[in-house]
Amino acid sequence: MRAIIIDAPGNVRVGSVPDPTPHPDEVVIRVEACGICGTDLHLIDGDSPLARYPLVPGHEFAGEVVALGDNIARYSGSEAGVKVGSRVAIEPNLYCGRCESCRTGHENLCFNYNAIGVTTNGALAEYVTVPASKAYVLPDTLSLREAALIEPLSCAVHGMHSLNLRSGDTALIVGAGTMGMLLMQLIQRGGASRVAMVDLNVQRLARAEQLGANRTYKNIRQALADEPRGFNCVIDATGVPAVIEQAFMAVKRGGKFMMFGVAPSDASVSLSPFRIYNEEITVIGSMAVLFSFQAALDLITGGIIDTRAMLTSALPLEDFQKALSQVRKGEGVKTLILPNA
Ligand SMILES: [Zn+2]
Ligand SMILES: [Zn+2]
DSSP: OEEEEEEETTEEEEEEOOOOOOOTTEEEEEEEEEEOOHHHHHHHHTOOTTOOSSBOOOOEEEEEEEEEOTTGGGGTTSTTOOOTTOEEEEOOEEOOSSSTTGGGTOGGGOTTOEEBTTTBOOSSBSEEEEEGGGEEEOOTTSOHHHHTTHHHHHHHHHHHHHHTOOTTOEEEEEOOSHHHHHHHHHHHHTTOSEEEEEOSOHHHHHHHHHTTOSEEESSHHHHHHHSTTOEEEEEEOSOOHHHHHHHHTTEEEEEEEEEOSOOOTTOOOOOOHHHHHHTTOEEEEOOSOSSOHHHHHHHHHTTOSOHHHHEEEEEEGGGHHHHHHHHHHTOSSEEEEETTO
8 A cells, every 4th residue: 555654764755565454453444534743744854752663654534444353343332333434533642551650540641652653653544553442433424534633632622621721711822833723722612711822924823813813923022012911821832942931921920831832852941930939830731632532523523623724735645745845834724635535
């Protein structure tokens, strides 16, 4: 089958790999749509500490079940019941189930963490094998392209659970990429009184306003000019250390500062410990997904998230390099690859 192959950091191509066969408890998915995200860029650039090469990337996907491994019958009739022909989205994180984190309800912090498309071959391919327990059957009303947004949304939902937004809070989101846009919509509809967004890209700011942001700014200084005391919740969705330092200045007394963007693993920032103490600022991390995949599926099915404005490009596998350059340039919001188009 055709697939995107990262042979080594900096070396990515459209190539051919053997068709997958399912092991016991696994199913084979014919991939309809797979999103490209920042994690894929990290994998291609070689700055993901978890990556194992050669690798087929792709972890934000939906498709149709085309083959079942042994044992799958025992899933049928259950919530996770899948059969040949089921339309599904996949939770890509693979937890060991045995370590201290897994056994204390923090599976996203698994000490033996793996993920489809990061440490095992992913969905930027015609077919991918996944554990049946990770497949979520979709309602007929939901298109498979929309369903490719469930995975990034499930990360934003986990962020919302950790942020614990209070009704009436003001919020500032720095970075109007896919994650920033999803978080903004959740915070907007979650009871915030005002949500502001910062991004350098004016097209993204226009789209953020269209999706419901109350105010948009090209930098944090401008946002602070309008809200001199800062915001109750400030979320970094850039992962850029210099931006994180500036965003910290926009946290109100008693406020919360969430690290959502993926900074380089060896980066550090300078934050005032006196302010954290004296102004009782809470710093929060949010990593991947924790019991938030079904919630994300339900939010998209319920029309709470505007998927049409989010899905700005869909290209065949052969156009991967073009798709990659769109993502690197920050054109549009979510770029999808359609491996079987
Ligand atoms: Zn992603
Ligand atoms: Zn574990």
